[in-house]
Amino acid sequence: MIEEYKGVWVFIEEREGEIAGVSLELLGAGRDLANKLEVPLAGFLLGNNIKGLANTCFEYGADEVYLIDDPILQNYRTEPFMHGASHLIRKYKPEIILYGATSNGKDLASAIATDISTGLTADTTMLDVDVEKRLFEASRPAFGGNIMATILCKKHRPQMATVRPKVMKALPPEKGRNGTVIEEKLGLEEKSLRTKVLEIVRDTTKKASLADAHIIVAGGKGMGDEKNFQLLYEFADVIGATVGGTRDVVEAGWLDHHLQIGQTGETVSPKIYFAFGISGAIQHVVGMKNSELIIAVNKDPNAAIFDASHYGIVGDAMEILPLLIQEFKAALEKSGGVMEHV
CATH class of the missing domain: 3.40.50.1220 (TPP-binding domain)
Known part of the structure; x- marks a missing residue:
């Protein structure tokens, strides 16, 4: 039942022990949505040796962090991340989930949408919520950018969207802010997975970075x-x-x-x-x-x-x-x- 779903979640993307900037930005956007709906804001975090990152999530606005810490999650792979995230979603039933529109965020969001049979709005630029109907309003340019389309997911939960980096603003961190950590097990073995990470090759080509430009x-x-x-x-x-x-x-x-x-x-x-x-x-x-x-x-x-x-x-x-x-x-x-x- 749709009424069973409560709360706003943000996928906390982590690489090499650091939280991606877009995840902190989405905690800021999620805080606004959660306040309007009068529900907790949660981050969900999957990785290896990442428990200490929960404190950063609390400082940037999260009330709760759902966490799966497992060596299998050392590097991003669709299968184990989707398995862990879908388990969390089915068990705790958030009504709204935000993902960064990064390569990993987009891959995970689309995989979860397929796995749990719900909708997903990609590359949104404005987020709001109809409090009375508890409908997530995810807006993005359409028809070649000539209009803004607001997309609703009326019959399925959770309501999900990807948001590009730099679109939202992170809240100023509140040092010492605390919250609740909920830990779950992944429940997978490496030998059961169909993909293996053999090597990570980094692109060392020096290119101008628009994202970092002042x-x-x-x-x-x-x-x-x-x-x-x-x-x-x-x-x-x-x-x-x-x-x-x-x-x-x-x-x-x-x-x-x-x-x-x-x-x-x-x-x-x-x-x-x-x-x-x-x-x-x-x-x-x-x-x-x-x-x-x-x-x-x-x-x-x-x-x-x-x-x-x-x-x-x-x-x-x-x-x-x-x-x-x-x-x-x-x-x-x-x-x-x-x-x-x-």
């Missing part, structure tokens, strides 16, 4: 052509920024895919986000709207990007960029090359 200089098709993108790289080099762009730019071959920002690319939240020649389509905006300061440059005074910006300049990016490069260079020379003083 300043991002982004360009859209309004930059005109790939040659004009060199102005963005020059400006980024002056101010110590990382260059990114829209889906149109990536599809045109002007940028590598790992530098795409938006619903089908990276979600970012830098301190400063410069948007040059970007129209402001919703599928791009959802990927950068959490930036602390957004500065947009566009020739169209009615461009949608200005609605998402803190400051806007109406003008040609090819004329404004050289001026910005010149002024920042001069200011940096005057300050001795220290960006914080500019």
Whole structure:
């Protein structure tokens, strides 16, 4: 019965003894949902030698942590993680579960949805709840980003969604905050599993990381052509920024895919986000709207990007960029090359 399901859960993703940032962000979002529903917020954590991480979950908002600690869970594999998580879900019956939209989070969420026969909304950007009906409202862009669709799971529980990193905000940690740990057994043997981890090979290729960038200089098709993108790289080099762009730019071959920002690319939240020649389509905006300061440059005074910006300049990016490069260079020379003083 649906009425038996109570509580909000967050999948706590762990790698090499550290909790993924998106899991802490989702504890913040889950805390808001749990408060509205007047139910506990719980994290569920699967791994090996991970009991000490429960304290971190409590500090970031969890009231409870459901935990399975087993050597089989040392490295992520779908089969044992799904087995353990499904056992917890069937036994304790949460009504809402949030997962980070990481490779592991998406894999586990879809496997659990199939195993326990419930719904899953992928890549959500807004979360809310209808308290009276106890319906989880998971919203995401649809029809190419032209509308926002709110998806409901009325007949099955738990109600589940994946959320991309940097979309939600983690709560400030409350040191010393305590909660309840509920431990369960995995109930599997290694020899019964169909997959084995033989080796972990790490990609050592050095790539620009949008997720970690404090300043991002982004360009859209309004930059005109790939040659004009060199102005963005020059400006980024002056101010110590990382260059990114829209889906149109990536599809045109002007940028590598790992530098795409938006619903089908990276979600970012830098301190400063410069948007040059970007129209402001919703599928791009959802990927950068959490930036602390957004500065947009566009020739169209009615461009949608200005609605998402803190400051806007109406003008040609090819004329404004050289001026910005010149002024920042001069200011940096005057300050001795220290960006914080500019």
